Amino acid sequence: MPSGATVQAAATGSPPVAASLKNAYVRFGSFTAIENLSLDVEDGAFYTILGPSGCGKSTMLRLVSDLIPAASGEVSIFGKSTEAARLAREFAFVFQDATLLPWRTALQNVELPLEIGRKRGVKIPISEKSPSELLDLVGLSGREDALPHELSGGMRQRVAIARALVCKPKLLLMDEPFGALDEMTRDHLNLQLLKIWQETGVTILFVTHSIPEAVFLGQKVLMLAAHPGRLREVVDIDLPHPREIKLRDTPEFTRHAAHLRELLETC
Amino acid sequence: MTMVDKANPGDVENDETTEKALIAEQKFERRRKIESIAIPIGTVICLLIIWQIGVRLFGVPTYIAPAPSDVAEKLVSQFPILLANFWPTLLEAVLGFITGNLAAVFIAIAFVHSKSAEKAFFPIAVFINTIPILAIAPILALIFGPGLTTKVVIAAMICFFPTLVNMVRGLQSVSPQALELARILSASKSEIFWKIRLPSSLPFLFSALKIAATTCVIGAIVGEWIGADYGLGALILDSMFNYRSPLLYATVFMSSGLSVLLFAIVSVAERRIIRWHT
Numbered sequence: 174m175p176s177g178a179t180v181q182a183a184a185t186g187s188p189p190v191a192a193s194l195k196n197a198y199v200r201f202g203s204f205t206a207i208e209n210l211s212l213d214v215e216d217g218a219f220y221t222i223l224g225p226s227g228c229g230k231s232t233m234l235r236l237v238s239d240l241i242p243a244a245s246g247e248v249s250i251f252g253k254s255t256e257a258a259r260l261a262r263e264f265a266f267v268f269q270d271a272t273l274l275p276w277r278t279a280l281q282n283v284e285l286p287l288e289i290g291r292k293r294g295v296k297i298p299i300s301e302k303s304p305s306e307l308l309d310l311v312g313l314s315g316r317e318d319a320l321p322h323e324l325s326g327g328m329r330q331r332v333a334i335a336r337a338l339v340c341k342p343k344l345l346l347m348d349e350p351f352g353a354l355d356e357m358t359r360d361h362l363n364l365q366l367l368k369i370w371q372e373t374g375v376t377i378l379f380v381t382h383s384i385p386e387a388v389f390l391g392q393k394v395l396m397l398a399a400h401p402g403r404l405r406e407v408v409d410i411d412l413p414h415p416r417e418i419k420l421r422d423t424p425e426f427t428r429h430a431a432h433l434r435e436l437l438e439t440c
Numbered sequence: 441m442t443m444v445d446k447a448n449p450g451d452v453e454n455d456e457t458t459e460k461a462l463i464a465e466q467k468f469e470r471r472r473k474i475e476s477i478a479i480p481i482g483t484v485i486c487l488l489i490i491w492q493i494g495v496r497l498f499g500v501p502t503y504i505a506p507a508p509s510d511v512a513e514k515l516v517s518q519f520p521i522l523l524a525n526f527w528p529t530l531l532e533a534v535l536g537f538i539t540g541n542l543a544a545v546f547i548a549i550a551f552v553h554s555k556s557a558e559k560a561f562f563p564i565a566v567f568i569n570t571i572p573i574l575a576i577a578p579i580l581a582l583i584f585g586p587g588l589t590t591k592v593v594i595a596a597m598i599c600f601f602p603t604l605v606n607m608v609r610g611l612q613s614v615s616p617q618a619l620e621l622a623r624i625l626s627a628s629k630s631e632i633f634w635k636i637r638l639p640s641s642l643p644f645l646f647s648a649l650k651i652a653a654t655t656c657v658i659g660a661i662v663g664e665w666i667g668a669d670y671g672l673g674a675l676i677l678d679s680m681f682n683y684r685s686p687l688l689y690a691t692v693f694m695s696s697g698l699s700v701l702l703f704a705i706v707s708v709a710e711r712r713i714i715r716w717h718t
Contacts, residue, residue, distance in 0.1 A: 240620055259626055266624045272617045275716040276639045288635065289625040320716050 189216035190251075191344050191376040192237055197246035199232055199402075206232045208401040210246070214378065216343075219370055221391030222380045223433060225440050229402025230380040234346045237378065238266050250344060262286070262297045264344040265337035269352050271329035273321040273336075279328075280304055280317040283335045300341040307335040310372075312365060327358035334366070338373065347379045351386070360418055363389055367416055384437070385421060388412075388429045396433065398440040405440055408433060503683040514686040515693065522675070522694050529672040530698060532588060532660035536595020537652055537702070544600045545645070548607035552637070558608075569601040573662055581666045591663030591671070598659035599652035603645070610644025611637050646710040653702040661695060672698070 192214040199207040207229045214220060222230045235241045236248060239255035250258035258264060265286075273282045283304040290297055302310065305317055311331040321329055330350055337345060351359045363386065370377055381387050387394050391410050398405040410429055412420060420426055488508045494500075495507040502510055515522070547565075551558040568576075577594055584590040614636055622632045664673025672695045679688040 238624060240623060259624065262625070264624075266621070268617050268620070270617055272615070272621050274618070274636065274639065276642075276714075285635070286625050289622075289627045289631055293628065295626075322716055 190214065191216040191218075192250045192378075193248070194237070195247040197236060197248055198244040199229070199236055199241060200244040205401040207236065208403045210402075210404055212395070212404060212407075214344075214376060215393075216376055217374050219367075219377045219390060219392045220379065220395055221387040221393075222378060222395045222397065223382070223384065223387045223437065224397030224402075224405070225399045225437060226382070227402070228397040228399035228440065230382075230397055231348050232402060233397070234266070234348050234378060234380055237344075238264060238346050258344075260295075262340040263342060264346055265340060265342035267330075267333050267337050267345065267347040267350045269349045271321070271326075271333040273329055273332055275321050278318045278320055279308060279313060279324065279332045282321070282332050283307055283339055286336060286340045298341045300339050302338075304335070304339055307338050308332070310338070310369065311335045325358075327354050327362060330354065330362065331365070334369070338369070338375075342375060345375045345377045347377065349380050349382065352382070359386070364416075364418065366390065367414070371415065384430050384433050385426075387433065388426060389416060389421060394433060396436050396440065406436060408436070503685045506686040506689055510686040511689040511693065514690040518687055518690060522690060525670055525672050525675045525691070526694055526698065528668075528670050529657070529660050529664065529695070532591035532663060532671065533595050533656040533698065533702065535588075535592040536597075536659050537599055537656040539592060540596030540599030540656065541603050541649060541652055543596065544603035544648075545607050548604055548611060549633075551604075551608050552611040565601060565604055568597070573598050573659065577662050577666050581663075586667045590666065591660050591668070594663040595656040595659030598655045598662075602651045602655075603648040606644045606648035607641060610641025613644065614640045643714055646706065646714060649706045650703060650710070653706045654699040657695060657699045657702065 190213045192212075194210050194212045197207060197210045198205065210233065222233065224230050232241070236243060237250065237255065239259045248255050250263055253261070253263070273279075274285065277285065287297070287299065287304070289295075300307065305314075308314060308317055311334050313328060313331055313335070316324065316328065319328075321332070324332065333350070351362050354362065366377075367390065369375075377390075379390055381390075388410055394408040394410060396405045396408060397403065408429075412425060412429070492508050495505055547561070551562065573594065576597070577590075580593050580597075581590045584593055618636055618640075619632070622636060627635070660671070661673035661676070664671040665677060668674040672691055675691045676688060676695070679685070679691060
């Protein structure tokens with residue numbers, strides 16, 4: 174990992190850094206949620222974020238996505254401030270709950286980001302794929318006109334992913350997106366997400382509390398420690414891509430999972 | 441429909457049994473529907489028969505309590521008069537419904553966008569709501585005169601408060617995550633309003649409109665009691681003072697029919713507009 178890369182280097186393009194945090198602190202009143210977090214997120218990589226509850230996993234995503242401000246320190250996305258990156262739609266967010274608008278069909282939900290700012294003449298990036306092609310990409314062709322309550326939890330989350338991709342984000346922030354789904358659906362969506370990642374080249378920061386999910390998806394696992402939330406270790410997962418479900422039964426996978434479990438216990 | 445997530449290869453052999461189960465379910469569903477209509481209608485018919493027999497059996501004078509057959513006879517023979525008095529009340533009720541609800545919706549929007557507006561005016565709205573409509577009606581009659589306006593204002597006032605409260609709740613019912621999504625998309629205040637807040641509030645608005653659909657008729661009739669030469673309310677007073685009980689009952693029946701009509705219109709509109717579950 175090019176941990177020495179600076180914001181300036183990212184702006185000129187080499188080595189490419191998607192997001193950069195420098196001595197970032199997040200405080201809620203007197204409570205320190207994140208302490209002195211410094212990290213360069215490599216462009217195009219798949220990061221999973223793991224840690225005990227209260228370690229600030231979600232807070233870190235919210236910090237990067239400009240939902241909450243840093244108390245001190247610097248956070249930048251592709252060399253820009255988080256606010257500038259948000260206005261330019263350089264990143265998208267997938268919540269744990271699909272957060273679809275219940276009165277809109279699947280297709281209309283995917284189209285929502287394109288409608289926001291259109292009348293104000295805001296220039297936003299648009300994916301080469303049309304909203305209905307994005308629904309195809311997440312395996313929902315034929316369900317364009319379904320309302321969210323007519324879809325299963327897994328399908329709703331896939332609509333949310335298609336919606337996140339419609340503005341062609343360079344960085345995709347995912348906050349336990351599959352946490353509420355059953356095991357089978359989760360496996361299926363994990364594979365689909367890996368496929369999307371490889372096709373689009375988007376950088377992904379993926380929060381999870383499942384060790385197998387963290388190992389299976391991530392090229393790198395960011396292990397956070399709690400009280401206060403801080404970066405404990407960055408673990409490289411040197412398993413080859415493309416990954417298949419049966420990878421989970423290999424000794425290498427088990428070794429990584431065991432290592433992470435040990436780390437987690439000492440966090 | 442949820443089977444896409446978990447492909448089930450054993451489905452083929454089960455086709456026949458599922459079809460049978462489906463037909464059985466449809467039959468059951470149809471029976472349930474027929475029952476849900478037939479039972480209340482049967483009950484009403486039984487009650488009417490008991491009423492008819494009771495009145496005749498005990499020789500109750502018609503001016504105290506007419507038999508259903510007397511009422512039905514008047515409903516047919518006096519129908520032109522009933523209808524002539526139906527239209528003014530309908531007009532007053534509908535105009536009151538529209539103005540009262542529109543005012544409530546706009547004020548709710550103002551409340552949601554400005555906390556100080558809410559602090560300033562909400563107590564006043566509560567205070568006005570606590571005044572019994574019958575008590576305030578004479579005041580309104582003095583202000584607005586004996587014409588249409590008084591009736592419309594009374595009908596509007598009676599609709600106003602439930603819609604205001606529901607609409608404020610509806611506009612605030614947006615989930616925090618939907619607002620975070622809006623923030624990530626850098627949505628403007630007006631985009632959040634039109635694309636998220638307003639649609640979220642519609643189920644709340646419609647439950648208030650269903651209340652208003654029946655109360656606006658009460659408002660119009662109360663308005664007519666204060667002073668009117670025509671309308672169902674005027675006909676009720678007139679037939680009461682003249683001991684024309686069958687006509688009185690027939691008029692009451694028409695009034696309730698008006699409420700049912702307005703309620704049905706709002707319900708149909710609701711079903712058309714709100715196709716999502718909340």
